[in-house]
Amino acid sequence: MSGRIEVQVPDLGEFEDVDVVEILVSRGDPVGVEDPLIVLESDKATMEVPSSGAGTIAEIRVSVGDKVSAGDVIVVLEGAEGKAQTEAAGEPEEKKGKRRDEAEPGKAGEADERAREERKPAREDEEARADRDAESKRPEPEREEPVRGEPEAEEPSAGPRRPPESVDETPGERVPAHASPAVRRFARELGVEVEQVEGSGPKGRILRSDVQEHVKRIVRTGGGTAPPAAAPAVDPAKFGPVDREPLSRLRRTAAANLHRAWTQVPHVTQHDEADVTDLETFRAGLRDEAGERGVKLTPVAFVVKASAAALLRFERVSSQLDASGETLLLKRYVHVGVAVDTPDGLVVPVVRDADRKGVFELAAEIADLAGRARSRRLSPGEMQGASFTVTSLGHVAGTGFTPIVNAPEVAILGVSPARIRPVWRDGAFVPRKLMPLSLSYDHRVIDGVLAARFTAWICEALGDLRRLLL
Numbered sequence: 001m002s003g004r005i006e007v008q009v010p011d012l013g014e015f016e017d018v019d020v021v022e023i024l025v026s027r028g029d030p031v032g033v034e035d036p037l038i039v040l041e042s043d044k045a046t047m048e049v050p051s052s053g054a055g056t057i058a059e060i061r062v063s064v065g066d067k068v069s070a071g072d073v074i075v076v077l078e079g080a081e082g083k084a085q086t087e088a089a090g091e092p093e094e095k096k097g098k099r100r101d102e103a104e105p106g107k108a109g110e111a112d113e114r115a116r117e118e119r120k121p122a123r124e125d126e127e128a129r130a131d132r133d134a135e136s137k138r139p140e141p142e143r144e145e146p147v148r149g150e151p152e153a154e155e156p157s158a159g160p161r162r163p164p165e166s167v168d169e170t171p172g173e174r175v176p177a178h179a180s181p182a183v184r185r186f187a188r189e190l191g192v193e194v195e196q197v198e199g200s201g202p203k204g205r206i207l208r209s210d211v212q213e214h215v216k217r218i219v220r221t222g223g224g225t226a227p228p229a230a231a232p233a234v235d236p237a238k239f240g241p242v243d244r245e246p247l248s249r250l251r252r253t254a255a256a257n258l259h260r261a262w263t264q265v266p267h268v269t270q271h272d273e274a275d276v277t278d279l280e281t282f283r284a285g286l287r288d289e290a291g292e293r294g295v296k297l298t299p300v301a302f303v304v305k306a307s308a309a310a311l312l313r314f315e316r317v318s319s320q321l322d323a324s325g326e327t328l329l330l331k332r333y334v335h336v337g338v339a340v341d342t343p344d345g346l347v348v349p350v351v352r353d354a355d356r357k358g359v360f361e362l363a364a365e366i367a368d369l370a371g372r373a374r375s376r377r378l379s380p381g382e383m384q385g386a387s388f389t390v391t392s393l394g395h396v397a398g399t400g401f402t403p404i405v406n407a408p409e410v411a412i413l414g415v416s417p418a419r420i421r422p423v424w425r426d427g428a429f430v431p432r433k434l435m436p437l438s439l440s441y442d443h444r445v446i447d448g449v450l451a452a453r454f455t456a457w458i459c460e461a462l463g464d465l466r467r468l469l470l
């Protein structure tokens, strides 16, 4: 028979006035026998209503939020082949069993199979839309769908109609992995096991946005590891007066970069101390000459100089991983970034070819870059292309810190204030000026031994500047 078929809600047993929570088809969709049309949800169960015939959806008579009972018309099929479902409402179980047999693959006919294939994209759009609506309006329905790579032969259109499933209603207890068919399909497409997703919908149901958040967290944390639970939202104004200070664009950008580097780069920090007693004597002796040149010669210029020399000797520290993470790009230049503290946040201008510059030139360039960073007059190009970064708190305080690698670079050297300390030498304590250095590095690229040798080499060079000539 071919013509129009009104598909009705089948016998729902004890249920009446059941909520329509999802429409799985759109007008114009071709459907096959037993293809799910809508999802119903009572307070105890959810179920799909399958099509009783094959054809094209001419009308959809229900909307999400409607209440339906057995016999209500859901959709009208055009060019339909199959039986009007008038009989289905209240038909005896044996008959339903027979109808299920008719719908088995091979028996439903090739036309049905083709129809199912053709309508997939349109239906998925509809599902996606329905899910988005659902997130703001209603609880998500549940239905068993193949997960974890179960074969597509489990497609609902080919399988028997499922009876209503009972839902654990224990108050406060989270029902595991409740998600709509569309959400489960969406999760499958992204390779996500829906059981792993934390549901934020009513009764812990998993929404499309939960799957998206889950994937975002995995990407942010570099994959594999379980995402940390979000910090609880606490309103500090409950405990006293609070002022609000919007973050500058620069701070927000820096925060995003720091967070990405912190979560994606496996960091280790190597601490060491440089004996800068002789360096400080030498630096003090250069004060007049530096003044004549209009330069303030601070320890930072010496640290940059020693780092540049070390980078020439330890080429792996001057590298980065390519996008695939499988190839190391060794940089045949020595551009050193110097972190500058500005009122708007941290900025890292870059001293080009630091290995070819003397300490006066380095000191002048660092002062110039720092001054322009603070007055926001750096060009973007002046903050790019570093092979390594030096970050100094030497003018502030502290005995060491763990800087965050300025990715895609693989190492950063933190400098803390030099202080006179007792050092055991030749059977006695002698006063020496020691400067703490903290090298944070990307452990994917740099092994601990390399990091220790690299840092020790810088300490030796700062301890005896003649080493820079070797």
Ligand code: CAO
Binding pocket: 297, 298, 299, 300, 301, 338, 339, 340, 341, 342, 346, 370, 391, 392, 393, 394, 395, 396, 403, 404, 415, 416, 417, 418, 419, 435
């Ligand atoms: N030990 C002892 N004294 C040090 C020192 C050290 N390691 N490093 C610098 N100093 C002294 C300088 O000699 C100078 O002393 P005088 O004024 O007596 O001559 C004083 O500290 C101030 O130096 P400065 O700040 O003018 O210049 P600088 O070369 O030391 O630093 C710059 C320049 C741009 C690196 C610095 O101003 C800056 O912005 N640092 C902040 C970096 C930062 O915030 N990093 C983030 C850390 S977390 O990743």
